[in-house]
Amino acid sequence: MVEKVVTFGEIMMRLQPPGHERFLQAKSFDVVFGGGEANVAVSLAQFGIEASFVSKLPENQIGDACYNEIRKWGVDTSFIARGGDRLGIYFCEKGFSQRASKVIYDRAHSAISEASVEDFDWDEIFRDANWFHFTGITPALSERCAEIVMKACQAAQARGIMVSCDLNYRKKLWSKAKAAQVMEPLMKYVNVLIANEEDADSIFSIKAVGNEVSVGQLNEDGYKDVCKQLVDRFGFDRVAITLRESISASQNNWSAILYSGENFYNSRKYNISIIDRVGGGDSFGAGLIYALIKGYKESEAIEFATAASCIKHTIEGDFNIASVEEVQQLMMGDGSGRVQR
Numbered sequence: 001m002v003e004k005v006v007t008f009g010e011i012m013m014r015l016q017p018p019g020h021e022r023f024l025q026a027k028s029f030d031v032v033f034g035g036g037e038a039n040v041a042v043s044l045a046q047f048g049i050e051a052s053f054v055s056k057l058p059e060n061q062i063g064d065a066c067y068n069e070i071r072k073w074g075v076d077t078s079f080i081a082r083g084g085d086r087l088g089i090y091f092c093e094k095g096f097s098q099r100a101s102k103v104i105y106d107r108a109h110s111a112i113s114e115a116s117v118e119d120f121d122w123d124e125i126f127r128d129a130n131w132f133h134f135t136g137i138t139p140a141l142s143e144r145c146a147e148i149v150m151k152a153c154q155a156a157q158a159r160g161i162m163v164s165c166d167l168n169y170r171k172k173l174w175s176k177a178k179a180a181q182v183m184e185p186l187m188k189y190v191n192v193l194i195a196n197e198e199d200a201d202s203i204f205s206i207k208a209v210g211n212e213v214s215v216g217q218l219n220e221d222g223y224k225d226v227c228k229q230l231v232d233r234f235g236f237d238r239v240a241i242t243l244r245e246s247i248s249a250s251q252n253n254w255s256a257i258l259y260s261g262e263n264f265y266n267s268r269k270y271n272i273s274i275i276d277r278v279g280g281g282d283s284f285g286a287g288l289i290y291a292l293i294k295g296y297k298e299s300e301a302i303e304f305a306t307a308a309s310c311i312k313h314t315i316e317g318d319f320n321i322a323s324v325e326e327v328q329q330l331m332m333g334d335g336s337g338r339v340q341r
Contacts, residue, residue: 011087200230
């Protein structure tokens with residue numbers, strides 16, 4: 001069986017001060033490319049899955065640099081439309097210990113936000129595909145993007161393609177009311193929903209009780225109830241929720257739960273010393289998609305996804321440059337970090 005995943009969304013240029021410098025200290029910025037759906041595609045390509053990333057990039061040398069970066073990691077870029085005026089940018093100041101990370105967006109009027117339905121031929125894009133993935137970031141970019149996502153979901157469902165969505169609520173992009181208005185109609189096309197500890201509350205007002213995210217306290221039973229409410233409301237086949245206990249900006253506990261067929265599956269909990277947390281949720285989504293495509297048992301799928309994301313937190317940049325073997329080794333309990341000779 002062909003194993004082909006299509007992802008659609010925005011890829012941006014991340015500009016960040018070297019190391020853990022603050023914006024006010026920076027005399028230069030490091031350049032990193034990344035974005036939710038692009039991160040998923042790159043991660044899947046490292047796992048040996050045929051992955052296609054669909055977007056729109058400006059037809060200039062910055063767009064070319066971004067295009068080449070995606071292609072370098074083995075992702076199919078043949079359905080990336082070209083045009084528009086600019087690539088979206090965001091500035092990231094990496095936090096450390098008790099100092100939080102900061103993000104400043106400069107993404108208005110990006111090429112993808114001004115794309116049109118006519119830029120994408122979903123009949124051709126979905127040829128031989130068996131999975132489609134998007135995030136809640138993409139419909140938030142513009143009314144046009146929301147329309148394109150809807151067209152893609154409808155085309156995927158018509159072809160019997162599995163659809164996954166990572167809710168990824170971003171308050172700097174839209175209000176909770178607008179997010180609910182746009183995302184709710186999309187949910188009827190989604191088979192697998194991925195969220196974090198706050199997304200379901202922010203978008204659908206489904207809240208886990210007994211949690212204090214800001215002080216690193218999560219009530220797992222509360223999130224099991226969130227999963228059940230989401231399935232009861234929207235009919236998802238599966239819901240996965242990542243559970244981040246933020247001890248500090250550089251030290252987190254990381255685990256996840258999967259709800260499927262009225263059964264809950266818990267991953268082990270990892271204590272992570274963070275190098276770069278951007279893309280952590282995307283690497284989880286990619287791990288879950290990979291495991292489900294490969295026919296892993298539910299209990300194994302949630303372990304693979306959580307372990308994959310654990311590794312990503314130790315890698316600079318948006319992309320999870322990790323192999324299946326590395327993830328499986330961590331799954332089996334080897335988190336020693338000893339030199340592999």
